[in-house]
Amino acid sequence: MKKIMVCIKRVVDYNVRVRVKPDESGVMLEGVKMSVNPFDEIALEEALRIKERGTNAEVVAVSIGVADTQQQLRTALAMGADRAILVQTDHPVEPLTAAQTLLAVAKKESPDLILLGKQAIDDDANQTAQMLAALWDRPQATYVSKLAVDGAKATATREVDAGLETIEIDLPAVVSVDLRLNEPRYVKLPDIMKAKKKPLDVIGLDSLGVAASTWLKPVKTVAPPQRQKGIMVKDVTELVDVLKNKGLL
Amino acid sequence: MAKILIIGEHDGKTLNPSTHKCVTCAKGIPDAAISVLLLGADTAVVAAQAAAIQGVTEVVRVDRPENAHPLAATFAPQVAAVASGYTHLFGPSTSFGKDLTPRVAALLGVPQVSDLMAVEGAHRFRRPIYAGNAIVTVDADPARLLVATVRVASFEAAPIGGSATIVSRSLDLALPTHTRYVGAHSGSTDRPDLQTAKRVVSGGRALASAENFKILFALADKIGAAVGASRAAVDAGYAPNELQVGQTGKIIAPEVYMAFGISGAIQHLTGIKDARTIVAVNKDPEAPIFEVADLGLVADLFQVVPEMTRLLGG
Ligand SMILES: Cc1cc2nc3c(=O)[nH]c(=O)nc-3n(C[C@H](O)[C@H](O)[C@H](O)COP(=O)(O)OP(=O)(O)OC[C@H]3O[C@@H](n4cnc5c(N)ncnc54)[C@H](O)[C@@H]3O)c2cc1C
Numbered sequence: 001m002k003k004i005m006v007c008i009k010r011v012v013d014y015n016v017r018v019r020v021k022p023d024e025s026g027v028m029l030e031g032v033k034m035s036v037n038p039f040d041e042i043a044l045e046e047a048l049r050i051k052e053r054g055t056n057a058e059v060v061a062v063s064i065g066v067a068d069t070q071q072q073l074r075t076a077l078a079m080g081a082d083r084a085i086l087v088q089t090d091h092p093v094e095p096l097t098a099a100q101t102l103l104a105v106a107k108k109e110s111p112d113l114i115l116l117g118k119q120a121i122d123d124d125a126n127q128t129a130q131m132l133a134a135l136w137d138r139p140q141a142t143y144v145s146k147l148a149v150d151g152a153k154a155t156a157t158r159e160v161d162a163g164l165e166t167i168e169i170d171l172p173a174v175v176s177v178d179l180r181l182n183e184p185r186y187v188k189l190p191d192i193m194k195a196k197k198k199p200l201d202v203i204g205l206d207s208l209g210v211a212a213s214t215w216l217k218p219v220k221t222v223a224p225p226q227r228q229k230g231i232m233v234k235d236v237t238e239l240v241d242v243l244k245n246k247g248l249l
Numbered sequence: 250m251a252k253i254l255i256i257g258e259h260d261g262k263t264l265n266p267s268t269h270k271c272v273t274c275a276k277g278i279p280d281a282a283i284s285v286l287l288l289g290a291d292t293a294v295v296a297a298q299a300a301a302i303q304g305v306t307e308v309v310r311v312d313r314p315e316n317a318h319p320l321a322a323t324f325a326p327q328v329a330a331v332a333s334g335y336t337h338l339f340g341p342s343t344s345f346g347k348d349l350t351p352r353v354a355a356l357l358g359v360p361q362v363s364d365l366m367a368v369e370g371a372h373r374f375r376r377p378i379y380a381g382n383a384i385v386t387v388d389a390d391p392a393r394l395l396v397a398t399v400r401v402a403s404f405e406a407a408p409i410g411g412s413a414t415i416v417s418r419s420l421d422l423a424l425p426t427h428t429r430y431v432g433a434h435s436g437s438t439d440r441p442d443l444q445t446a447k448r449v450v451s452g453g454r455a456l457a458s459a460e461n462f463k464i465l466f467a468l469a470d471k472i473g474a475a476v477g478a479s480r481a482a483v484d485a486g487y488a489p490n491e492l493q494v495g496q497t498g499k500i501i502a503p504e505v506y507m508a509f510g511i512s513g514a515i516q517h518l519t520g521i522k523d524a525r526t527i528v529a530v531n532k533d534p535e536a537p538i539f540e541v542a543d544l545g546l547v548a549d550l551f552q553v554v555p556e557m558t559r560l561l562g563g
């Protein structure tokens with residue numbers, strides 16, 4: 001294992017309660033705290049653990065996004081990534097475009113493993129890893145909660161609806177991670193200082209020869225219908241009575 | 250006219266109800282011919298089940314030994330080969346569908362719309378974003394085949410009573426061998442399936458141990474309910490992962506959902522928005538779960554759960 005590429009997305013922090021704009025053109029992002037997508041943080045942590053387990057693989061963090069995404073890449077460098085690449089664009093990026101862009105980077109970098117989150121918590125699309133694996137013509141292991149790398153192969157445990165599934169994949173491969181894979185480390189102040197000196201390359205999306213698709217057009221964004229606030233009951237007997245009267249028990 | 254191909258989900262014996270729900274979603278598109286595609290080692294039994302779904306006109310079988318386990322890398326090239334000639338390709342938003350459909354879309358060089366929750370036209374759909382905190386209406390390019398996953402909690406299962414034709418296809422494709430199935434493990438029992446159960450009893454971090462979770466199973470068994478859990482309960486090892494409800498677990502729509510010792514984090518609520526009735530039992534009167542609960546009780550679950558089980562005993 002010489003090199004691991006970790007893909008990182010800048011998203012609204014998971015603690016922020018997102019609100020839609022009054023004109024329905026999207027959600028309000030002004031002044032909102034932005035963070036590394038939590039699943040991608042887990043992907044990075046896994047890469048660092050594989051490195052620290054003795055493979056000494058180089059960990060390269062890659063993101064696609066606006067200029068400010070450098071902040072999230074600096075966080076990745078502070079966590080322990082060796083270097084970072086920002087593919088800069090001011091436009092929204094559809095998953096297929098993201099996958100094509102990451103493929104272009106992967107072709108230059110030739111990683112043995114690409115790790116990324118199973119979904120980004122903004123558009124919840126859950127597509128990029130699978131699309132990247134398809135375009136790269138390599139195996140995919142999605143929703144992974146346990147990963148064991150062994151030479152040119154890896155064994156991955158996947159969280160599926162029926163429970164857990166184990167598959168074996170040849171490397172290089174794309175692995176999308178689930179929440180229970182690990183718990184990401186906290187970044188310490190000296191690491192933040194060190195991260196400032198690590199290389200962060202910025203390249204334009206156009207320079208990779210990727211034509212960004214605009215095949216999915218958001219027409220309007222609205223708040224979900226709110227549930228009515230219900231009633232409070234005083235004890236178990238009343239609870240059971242109400243449920244029985246409603247025909248629910 | 251729309252020609253819709255639905256990727257059917259099954260275990261060789263039973264067609265997963267997610268398939269019937271995809272059919273209902275597809276029926277929302279005007280003037281659509283609906284086909285179901287089944288890949289497997291032997292799909293004879295499930296093909297007959299798919300052919301019986303009202304609204305399905307054709308069932309396409311692709312049987313080969315490599316299809317014994319649903320590996321996305323193996324399935325995707327076959328689905329892509331069958332999909333040409335269709336206007337839409339739908340799969341369920343289950344771990345099976347979510348794993349497979351983007352790989353197919355990329356092979357075909359087309360985009361995907363994830364988690365359709367409503368159909369507004371042949372190429373206009375609504376879907377949730379930001380853990381369901383916003384709903385976006387999306388227009389997809391009508392010039393291209395559209396790949397989509399269907400949020401199964403948003404649709405009723407299409408009824409039985411149809412009689413579609415069944416055709417077998419043999420595809421002359423070399424399939425990759427770089428991805429191999431090793432095995433599966435399930436902690437589940439013969440209790441009702443969480444995704445289709447009418448009643449769900451669910452527990453959170455407050456249960457404090459796997460041992461304590463048994464009081465929920467006892468209540469669930471008494472009322473024929475499935476058991477669910479919050480992420481915190483699963484992370485702590487109190488319940489197996491397949492019981493997790495929420496943004497990163499299962500999205501469910503039971504008639505009644507009972508949450509015991511669950512605070513009501515937004516990521517959890519995403520999974521239960523479509524429940525008909527939500528019941529919450531929590532010690533903390535300020536717990537956010539009470540904002541969405543139809544019936545709330547401020548109490549200690551360790552008293553409430555055994556008491557309920559007892560009251561429902563006779
Ligand atoms: C990216 C991401 C994705 C996530 N996805 C999911 C997901 O899919 N599903 C999910 O559930 N969470 C998810 N989470 C986690 C979520 O944010 C919460 O942390 C989690 O839901 C909390 O679980 P809980 O309610 O069991 O625990 P807590 O928030 O700790 O709540 C425990 C509750 O129990 C009550 N309580 C304690 N003792 C008793 C008692 N004796 N009787 C009655 N009540 C009692 C307390 O008052 C409290 O309200 C996700 C988080 C992130 C960041």
